[in-house]
Amino acid sequence: MLRYISRRVVYAVFVVWAAYTVTFLLLYQLPSDPVSIMLGGAGGEVAANASAAQKAHLAHEYGFDKPAVVQYFVLLVRAFHGDFGQSVQSHVPVAQLIAEALPSTLAISSLGLLFALVIGVAIAVGANFTRNAFLRGLLFSLPPLTASFPTFWVGLVLLQVFSFRLGWFPAVGNGGFASVVLPALALAIPGAAAYAQVLGRGIEKTLREPFIDVVRAKGAQRARVHLGHALRNATIPALTLVGLTVGGIFAGAVVTETVFSRQGLGRLLQASVNTQDIPVVQMLVLVSAVAFAIVNLVVDLVYPLVDPRIARPAH
Template sequence: MLRYFARRMTFLVLTLLGMTIIIFSMLHLAPGDPIDLIVGPNVTPEVRENIRHQYGLDEPLVVQYFGFMKSLLHGDLGESIIQHKPVSELIAERFFVTLELSITALVISFLIAIPIGIKAALKRNTITDYSLMAVSLIGISMPTFWFGLMLLYIVAFKLRLFPISGYGTWKHLILPALTIGITDAALVARMVRSSMLEVIRQDYIRTARSKGLAERVVINKHALRNALIPIITLLGLRIGWVVGGSVVVEIVFARPGLGRLMVDSILARDYPVVQGTMIVLTTCIILGNLFADVLYAIVDPRIKLR
């Protein structure tokens, strides 16, 4: 197990390194000059160059990257060019807003998906199965931001059941969490159905039924327990996806999370904040995948041999 974990950690470090190169290059090679947003167009060239030197923007990209990595290894994400505050402080202020939304959405997703997937598997090739899978296909095909806008218009604007936007109470959390949770549940439900179908066709399930056990006991005690093994792994994978997917939803519902911070910083070309936010979000996704790998090795020891 230790060797398996060490291999995964090595892969994690290499992935994070590649991710920092991509993020840094993508931002610094984009058109535009952040100095224009700091000082405006009417300052002298000397002032512009002094400010550029102050933020290290006059150095070659390679030098800037190694300076960025040196600071990153010391836990320093830099300082915001626009807000003049440490990036780590700005991210800390927004991180738990995103985390709250992500966890709530993940819980909603699995609470919806697992019963639907099991029901569809037990009623396979019936109108119930076809109906549930058709609905899940619509959910997979539906853009998250569009579904969020529909919830805003119908539930918040027309029915006035929840606030349209903002942050502060549990009512502000419901619609964004439902937006992510329901669209994510569509995919998870199909995977639960496939896993359940594979299990209920096994010999030990037929043996349990032949012993005269009640169908409820066969499903809950024998089939579901084994069908949940790949679902547990899926949980780890969805953690990273939901955290990353909350970015768009935060913009739609005007939540002050990492997604809103990143978009505002992109528009302002605030390089340090954009870099720091993207690193935190992508790290969450990578850690979610690592968690899934380790969890899979725990529930299925055979995976350690691969």
């Protein structure tokens, strides 16, 4: 078990490092000039009128005058020590910008993940448990249908129904728990569709396994067969999706926070990409990679609890 955990931790660290490295390489290849952006925009009037001394000073201050390899290792060492530099646009420490935006995104992401799990498991279990053929077919058809809905469209529909018509939730802003519900639902629906589809088919397949016949022959109640045996054995593929969903939720936050006019990491990423604020973009990608690695590490550690055979060494 210890060897299994150690290997997973190493994989998680590698994912974070790889994300940081790829991000640096991509950002370094951008055709724009960060110094020109700081002086008023690439090709802008302020940048054109700036003296060579001003440009050289800014390039030296931010390390843009060094070779790419040197920049990479300098930034990597600083990141390892928790120093992520300053925003090119606002001149505020990047860590401060992230700390201010993170709680809002964390709120809708966490609630969205919870909604996705609850809705997905409910649909999967309900589709296999019901004896009504019409309801069963309807529940099994929901996941592929809802998976095709774009996040921005789901958000607009939720706004139209629950904010403008019913008035149950606020339409925009960061005003307490009520303002979190609709953005979280908009993020949850695509994930819930994936969980329901994978878990539903997994339960359906498990219910045809020979050991289920043995469980039924021993007199187990129908609910126990579905929840205590079939659901547990069909959980592992769905658990894998939980880790993969984290990246999708972060990407969806960009759209969701724009639709609901919320301040968070998504809006910060959008603004930073528009202004090519490289330190902020790189830090946001790193935060996303760390979150992805942590969630996948937790999922990997849960696997042996569901199926102890996973952590056993191969012979």
